[in-house]
Amino acid sequence: MLGTALVQLHHGFALMSGRRLRVRDVERLVTDIAATRAEFGSSADLAAARGASLSAQDRRPIDDRRLRRLARMAYDGTAYYRRRFDEAGLTPQRLSLDTLADLPITPKESLRDMPEAFVNRHAQPCYRAETTGTTGPPTAVWFSRYEADLATALTAVSFLIDYGLGTEDVIQLCLSSRATFGIHCLTRAAALIGAASSSLGLVDPEQTLSRLAGTARLAGKRPQPTLLVTYSSYLGLLVDAGERLGHTAGDFGLRQIMCGGEIVTDGLRRRAERLFGARLVETYGMTEVSPANGQHCTRGHLHFDPEQGATEVLSLDGARPAMPGEVGVLTFTPAFPYRETTLLLRLFSGDVVRRLPPGKLDCELAGLPATSRLLGKRSFVRELAGHLVTPRDVLELVEGDPAALLPGRWAVEESTEGLILYVLGRADQAGRAGLADRIQQRGVEQGLPLRRVVVSDRPDQLPPTTPVRADLREPTFRANRPDPVRPAHCELVVPA
Numbered sequence: 001m002l003g004t005a006l007v008q009l010h011h012g013f014a015l016m017s018g019r020r021l022r023v024r025d026v027e028r029l030v031t032d033i034a035a036t037r038a039e040f041g042s043s044a045d046l047a048a049a050r051g052a053s054l055s056a057q058d059r060r061p062i063d064d065r066r067l068r069r070l071a072r073m074a075y076d077g078t079a080y081y082r083r084r085f086d087e088a089g090l091t092p093q094r095l096s097l098d099t100l101a102d103l104p105i106t107p108k109e110s111l112r113d114m115p116e117a118f119v120n121r122h123a124q125p126c127y128r129a130e131t132t133g134t135t136g137p138p139t140a141v142w143f144s145r146y147e148a149d150l151a152t153a154l155t156a157v158s159f160l161i162d163y164g165l166g167t168e169d170v171i172q173l174c175l176s177s178r179a180t181f182g183i184h185c186l187t188r189a190a191a192l193i194g195a196a197s198s199s200l201g202l203v204d205p206e207q208t209l210s211r212l213a214g215t216a217r218l219a220g221k222r223p224q225p226t227l228l229v230t231y232s233s234y235l236g237l238l239v240d241a242g243e244r245l246g247h248t249a250g251d252f253g254l255r256q257i258m259c260g261g262e263i264v265t266d267g268l269r270r271r272a273e274r275l276f277g278a279r280l281v282e283t284y285g286m287t288e289v290s291p292a293n294g295q296h297c298t299r300g301h302l303h304f305d306p307e308q309g310a311t312e313v314l315s316l317d318g319a320r321p322a323m324p325g326e327v328g329v330l331t332f333t334p335a336f337p338y339r340e341t342t343l344l345l346r347l348f349s350g351d352v353v354r355r356l357p358p359g360k361l362d363c364e365l366a367g368l369p370a371t372s373r374l375l376g377k378r379s380f381v382r383e384l385a386g387h388l389v390t391p392r393d394v395l396e397l398v399e400g401d402p403a404a405l406l407p408g409r410w411a412v413e414e415s416t417e418g419l420i421l422y423v424l425g426r427a428d429q430a431g432r433a434g435l436a437d438r439i440q441q442r443g444v445e446q447g448l449p450l451r452r453v454v455v456s457d458r459p460d461q462l463p464p465t466t467p468v469r470a471d472l473r474e475p476t477f478r479a480n481r482p483d484p485v486r487p488a489h490c491e492l493v494v495p496a
Helices: 002-017 023-040 044-049 056-077 079-088 108-113 145-161 180-193 205-213 232-245 266-276 391-398 429-445
Strands: 125-130 140-144 170-174 196-199 227-231 256-260 279-285 293-296 302-304 309-314 327-334 347-354 382-384 387-389 410-415 418-424 450-456
Touching: 023 145, 023 180, 056 079, 108 140, 108 347, 125 145, 125 180, 140 145, 145 180, 170 180, 170 205, 180 196, 205 232, 227 232, 232 256, 232 266, 256 266, 266 279, 266 391, 382 410, 391 410, 391 429, 418 429, 429 450
Parallel strands: 170 196, 170 227, 227 256, 256 279, 418 450
Antiparallel strands: 125 140, 279 293, 293 302, 309 327, 327 347, 382 387, 410 418
């Protein structure tokens, strides 16, 4: 216990003084948390403690000091921010949370076009991670070994506290092979807590279902995967295939599903939890701001820890703070000592949320700032017939209906009489007609001006739909090559 207290004291001192965190201290916490769980059998109290935090007023001097340090690092160490500060007539010493808005936002396109302009020349980059590029060209972010090791250790802490994993667990990763940094951190974190992990990729859903339902007898491990980590659109493919093949919860050993990277609808959650018999945990994170991430509470809020950096919600054009109740774009400033290589101030992420109205939150993470759940990408938000329509608005209408194909595919056209919504449904014509009627009724009840809903069972019969990460499907060697012709008889010839 004394060792744990000293580790936490050193952690707090590092944040106060602006020094690096010691990775071995975080790894020591992993060991201590595992020992606590082994003795007391639960980490629920530790998970609840994450909601506790200093008040915004008490945190302000600390956060301002850390922000100024980050600004000095960015000004002295990067070509991009030296120019941006000079153009804005700002000095790093003047920057604070109150004056942060004086610094222009950083468009995500700038990072995408010239990633090395954001790299701190005083750092030691060793790992170039790229995003999957689902909705645009991939974005590159550089990490040092320290950052990669710290992200791994923090992921291990989350595995223990948020997911209650232990040495008997088996983690199945179904992520794009291009998501190298995430896979790196997840597999190493599994090893740090003594769990097993396997990275399968985004292969044919039937192959993944076979792996999840199969058994493997390994000493000290459960015979089936207990945690599935994937994207919501690929989970939709698994649910759709599982329902079609007649799978039930008894076929699987899953306890939890870690799902993020895209919108997780209530309909997908219900269908996934029913099929797999596992709790679905919605996550939020971006390679660009890793290891900072968002946490979802049971009330449906998305919370951000100010210790990991400053989070703003700006108007859709990035010109001002979003008003309470307004839809806006998440904008991030990841803080040192969590980030030291690719430095970012006011990164305009393109991820859209709704700013919550003022008032005290009544959830288990009430001590952390919060927004609504993710509403989608800014590039797919539409002002149609006088209504602001977000991807979540449409997907929530579609994915809860068992006649809808998963993941939800949709497109919207505007006519003089209202919106025409195109979605994918099952092949039966009567079923498609019923699905169209149900979606239209739900849409009208929610205030969407739907004139007509068109359901098809073929994607090529729809207007272009929004891309999803399940589109990054990876063919396997076996699926792309015919089985070799095997001779009926073969002799082994040994040279003389």
